[in-house]
Amino acid sequence: MTDQDILARLWVREDGALDAITARYGNYLRSIAGNILGSSEDAEECLNDALFKAWNAIPPMRPENLRTYLGRIIRNLAINRLQASRAEKRGGEGVALLRELDDCIPGGVRPEAALEEKELASALNLFLSTLPEQKRSLFLRRYWFGDSMAQIAQRTGKSQAAAAMALSRLRRELKDFLKERGYER
Template identity: 25%
Template sequence: MADTAAPAADPADDLVRARAGDDAAFTRLVEPLRRELHAHCYGMLGSAHDADDALQDALLKAWKGLGGFQGRSSLRSWLYSVTTNTCLDAVRRRGTRALPVDLGPSSERTVADAAPRTDVAWLGPYPDGTLGAGPLAPDARYEQREAVELAFVAACQHLPGNQRAALLLFEVLGFSAAEIAEIMRTSRASVNSALQRARAVVAERVPDRTQQQTLRELDDDRLREVVTGFSTALERGDADALVALLTEDVTWSMPPLPQWYRGLGPVTDFAVRVPLTGCGSWRHIETSANGQPAVACYLRGDGSDVHRAWSINVLTLRGARIAEITSFIGQEHFPAFGLPAELPPATNGTFVS
């Protein structure tokens, strides 16, 4: 039987159709770039929700302004110009996002009744399930997953918007200084200055080894032992099992709670007093966030027969131990990961894999 599948649309033809008002053709043009554009928005804004809004706004601007695209650069470059400037507008309106470690020193004593801070724009987790493993451009320094790692994104939040944009466009996406100057509507000298300043700030805040480098040195079985061991220790209230997984200088933070803990003693005391004994029953789903292993936590309180979404716990590893636990508390984080808001009563044990 002859192959009757429709031939793939020609991008040049789709561009003509899109300029004539064909929204399906425009969708075909931008769809291959949508995921990387979204990751770029997250790198700029530090929030998956803000990235959704910014990308939607940028693509609407691109659709309306497609007639002004003259083809002097690639469509990808033009879309990054529209998207980057949309994000810069958002940065000017909303400011930057933070983690608890940015707000002050660690707490030496456990705060069991901590209240969330609503006056802080908090950094959020990023669902990375469809991100590619390789660089977006041959001369990009950071791989796609490295570019959304918590340490890198948090460091970028300490940069002014123009420096943040220049760094991401150059180091992650592989644009040249001349291309970035056109994208950001500035001079090449300004771009080079912004890059120099941005690199200095980021170098002080990002570990020498990325999580991707660490994870590549761990075999799958050992990684699963660490992640499953963390989940099981919380579910069973097993402090010894949890401590065995942690580095001596481990940190645990829980945005939007401002308190955070550093060191095996304070972290263990917090774990014993709060999640291991003071919250209720836990169940977990293993996932991935920010290019790192993560665990979605579900909590069942008194008088309830279901476990409800509580936090996305992003684990930062050093070797085969957990060096940082960042618990992003809030049900609002779960939909982006495709995770349910609650789990029904378990029929075979309590662990959900």
């Protein structure tokens, strides 16, 4: 079943549309949530929540790319759940992602430099646009999809050490990039 078929079924509120999504994208969505949360039970709950959100949003939404649209929904849900679970010291790869991304935040106290998340997102997109595709994809596999180093190594055919080194360099580049634009911790 194609994305267009699934969207058509959602638009006419047809029973089984969510089953079709699960069949087509269930594993993909579970892996995003699972990578961030480190728990298959939590990932499954996120999947159910994501399906519910998609059901409520479509229509009127008609996403051009259903896969990434659903991916964004479940990633948001997983991050929200991660925030809640951090206090309980839980969370899978997400905790490692947060620790690593902490490297990208320039030090110093400049409360006036605090920017809205939307502006930060624009800055991140600008930063990503400066990277060659391979580096950009590496960064996103780690920090968007939450892939572990082992998964990244398998995917790229590189050693884990090489992937870690490249990511370390990218974090440093991002830190410098954000610092130049006045972002502070």
